[in-house]
Amino acid sequence: MKKRVLVSGGAGYIGSHVTVELIAAGYEVVVADNMSNCDMTCFEGVKKITGRDDIPFEKIDCCDPAAVDKLFSDYAIDAVIHFAAFKAVGESVAEPLKYYRNNLLSFLNILEAAKSHSGCNVLFSSSATVYGEAETLPVTESTPRMPATSPYGNTKQMSEDILRDVVFATAKYDGKDGQWPVKGIALRYFNPMGAHPSALIGELPRGVPNNLVPFITQTAIGKRECLSIFGNDYPTADGTCLRDYIDVVDLAKAHVAAVSRMVEGKMKEDYEIFNIGTGRPVSVYELVTAFEKVNGLKLNYKFAPRRPGDVVAIWADTSLANKELGWKAERTLEQTLASAWAWEKHLAENA
Numbered sequence: 357m358k359k360r361v362l363v364s365g366g367a368g369y370i371g372s373h374v375t376v377e378l379i380a381a382g383y384e385v386v387v388a389d390n391m392s393n394c395d396m397t398c399f400e401g402v403k404k405i406t407g408r409d410d411i412p413f414e415k416i417d418c419c420d421p422a423a424v425d426k427l428f429s430d431y432a433i434d435a436v437i438h439f440a441a442f443k444a445v446g447e448s449v450a451e452p453l454k455y456y457r458n459n460l461l462s463f464l465n466i467l468e469a470a471k472s473h474s475g476c477n478v479l480f481s482s483s484a485t486v487y488g489e490a491e492t493l494p495v496t497e498s499t500p501r502m503p504a505t506s507p508y509g510n511t512k513q514m515s516e517d518i519l520r521d522v523v524f525a526t527a528k529y530d531g532k533d534g535q536w537p538v539k540g541i542a543l544r545y546f547n548p549m550g551a552h553p554s555a556l557i558g559e560l561p562r563g564v565p566n567n568l569v570p571f572i573t574q575t576a577i578g579k580r581e582c583l584s585i586f587g588n589d590y591p592t593a594d595g596t597c598l599r600d601y602i603d604v605v606d607l608a609k610a611h612v613a614a615v616s617r618m619v620e621g622k623m624k625e626d627y628e629i630f631n632i633g634t635g636r637p638v639s640v641y642e643l644v645t646a647f648e649k650v651n652g653l654k655l656n657y658k659f660a661p662r663r664p665g666d667v668v669a670i671w672a673d674t675s676l677a678n679k680e681l682g683w684k685a686e687r688t689l690e691q692t693l694a695s696a697w698a699w700e701k702h703l704a705e706n707a
């Protein structure tokens with residue numbers, strides 16, 4: 357029997373890529389999304405790429421405990437990947453309650469349902485943001501987490517801890533009183549970017565993008581006038597920040613590896629954490645010039661003051677994920693930047 361994975365937030369950017377890779381690897385997928393930050397574009401794209409018109413889609417809000425519990429009762433779920441969360445760092449600073457309420461409540465409901473249903477593993481989408489301004493680079497999973505610099509980052513740190521505590525507390529359960537053990541993995545993503553090679557799914561920011569790559573592609577297509585590079589006086593070789601940009605398809609494949617590890621009983625600990633990045637630091641300026649070169653265009657950009665809250669540099673030590681998940685980022689920076697541009701053009705052609 358095929359294993360079934362619930363993907364909460366599965367109609368969004370990363371969730372849609374993960375759904376494609378799970379189906380390619382032979383999993384059944386149930387997508388749940390409240391559509392608060394996306395439309396059906398990516399879910400329709402997923403159906404085209406997979407040739408599957410019958411992927412169950414449930415429009416629910418994970419903040420509703422009864423709706424989440426019903427989902428787990430309606431489908432036999434072997435693993436849940438929890439993406440359903442708000443993710444705009446700046447907005448989280450302006451509206452912390454919105455972020456704490458949504459991001460924590462939805463995860464609590466997922467965990468509550470997971471422990472009430474037998475054999476359900478939980479994969480949490482965490483972020484490199486949990487490291488804050490790390491003292492040593494690259495960061496390993498045991499690099500101490502620094503205080504979060506935003507409520508968004510705080511929800512990632514808190515959710516990791518909640519998952520760890522639930523895993524620990526439920527380890528002794530045996531199904532009596534309807535309580536079951538939960539195993540968990542947190543994947544700490546570095547900077548996801550790019551789109552599926554088909555250009556049928558990709559990042560679809562609402563309004564002005566906060567993240568670098570959608571801002572670059574929207575500037576290139578003429579939706580934005582000029583890209584601001586935030587800060588060129590950082591203590592780095594070219595003065596701009598360093599990040600670890602991970603291709604979204606590579607990232608999606610890491611989820612398949614982690615889910616397989618959980619459902620096949622291969623975890624070494626009941627709660628595990630993996631960095632998901634490339635291990636390669638790239639500066640903002642390098643990324644911009646690589647985008648120009650690979651796509652044969654000139655980008656209108658200027659240097660602007662530093663953006664508050666940005667860390668100077670962060671990149672991953674990925675050896676644990678490479679060894680334990682048998683996973684490695686494969687796509688080149690150039691392939692990924694070409695895919696991001698192909699997706700932006702696809703959107704323009706289909707507008």
Ligand code: UD1
Binds near residue numbers: 506509545597
């Ligand atoms: C942020 C979040 C991270 C999240 C990621 C993807 C924090 C501190 N960071 O990462 O958790 O996983 O988004 O959603 O919580 N830049 C420009 N011009 C722009 C936009 C960005 O120069 O118009 C620069 C930034 O200053 C930064 C780099 O590009 O140096 C990457 O920025 P961004 O894409 O927003 O990601 P992060 O802030 O690294």
